[in-house]
Amino acid sequence: MENQSCASEFILLGLPSWREKQDLYYALFLVMYLTTVLGNLLIILLIRLDSRLHTPMYFFLSHLALTDISFSSVTAPKMLFNMQTQSQSISYAGCVSQVYFFLFYADIDSFLLTSMAYDRYIAICQPLHYTTIMSQSLCSLLVILSWVLSCASAFCHTLLLVCLSFCGENTVPHFFCDLSALLKLSSSDTTVNELVILTVGVAVITIPFICILVSYGRIGATILKVPTTKGIYKAFSTCGSHLTVVSLYYGSIIGLYFFPSSNTSNEKDVAVAVMYTLVTPMLNPFIYSLRNRDMKGALRNLLSRAIFSPR
Secondary structure (H helix, E strand, O other), X not given: OHHHHHOOEEEEOOOOOOOOOHHHHHHHHHHHHHHHHHHHHHHHHHHHHOHHHOOHHHHXXXXXXXXXXXXXHHHHHHHHXXXXXXXXEEEHHHHHHHHHHHHHHHHHHHHHXXXXXXXXXXXXXXHHHHHHHOOHHHHHHHHHHHHHHHHHHHHHHHHHHHOOOOOOOOEXXXXXXXXXXXXXXXXXXXXXHHHHHHHHHHHHHHHHHHHHHHHHHHHHHHHHHOOOHHHHHHHHHHHHHHHHHHHHXXXXXXXXXXXXXXXXXXXXXHHHHHHHHHHHXXXXXXXXXXXXXXXXHHHHXXXXXXXXXXX
């Protein structure tokens, strides 16, 4: 109640220099958001309809596609609405909700990418035991665990955020309510918040990233033992798409948090945020469909049934 009486709303400054080219930015981000939604929905539809895609890898991919849609929907619609109405305000409750769901879906992305890396490790390094290890119960458990841990992480950050006081500056130099930007505006002591960000960040970002690196290290070692052209091609076709998505996702995070910009300039932070909130979720469907033979086959079958089915 104290927070809400001090700051009933926040002002989102948006993208740097977006007012000079607002129509261009609006059209570009609208196309990117619609492509994200439609492309990931297509992935979910293909996996749902094609029985050949009912495997652990595509089970995780369908959840990743759903998460990407939700992740982009946390920030993009509000940003597009503000650009269209030339409004920059967001309510206190809306800002807190945006922080929660942004962290929630970002963490799920990290856990799902880790689960997919483990799946690829079992498929290449222990192919004879793949069906036994990657059972439906284990896949479901990994997804449920991803949701539970992400929910706990986001709730922890949000609970600490609402305990802070925002009685001074309420201008957020971003296009959404970024947690680090909000902490800089608070008139309260944010030491605990920053400590929790560091601790939880290790748990939900650093450890999963290390697990992915270890998985691909073992995969690389297995390939080198039998360096045949067929084996290398199979491994690349199996892991190439996932490795590309991992590089985009963690590359953006490393660029933002390990090489921070100065306090007076946030242009790089905003640009990187656009990368992992809009660009990466938009590219994922193209990466998995264009570089995956099974996905291309499922798409051809779907189009064939749509064109040649009796009316």
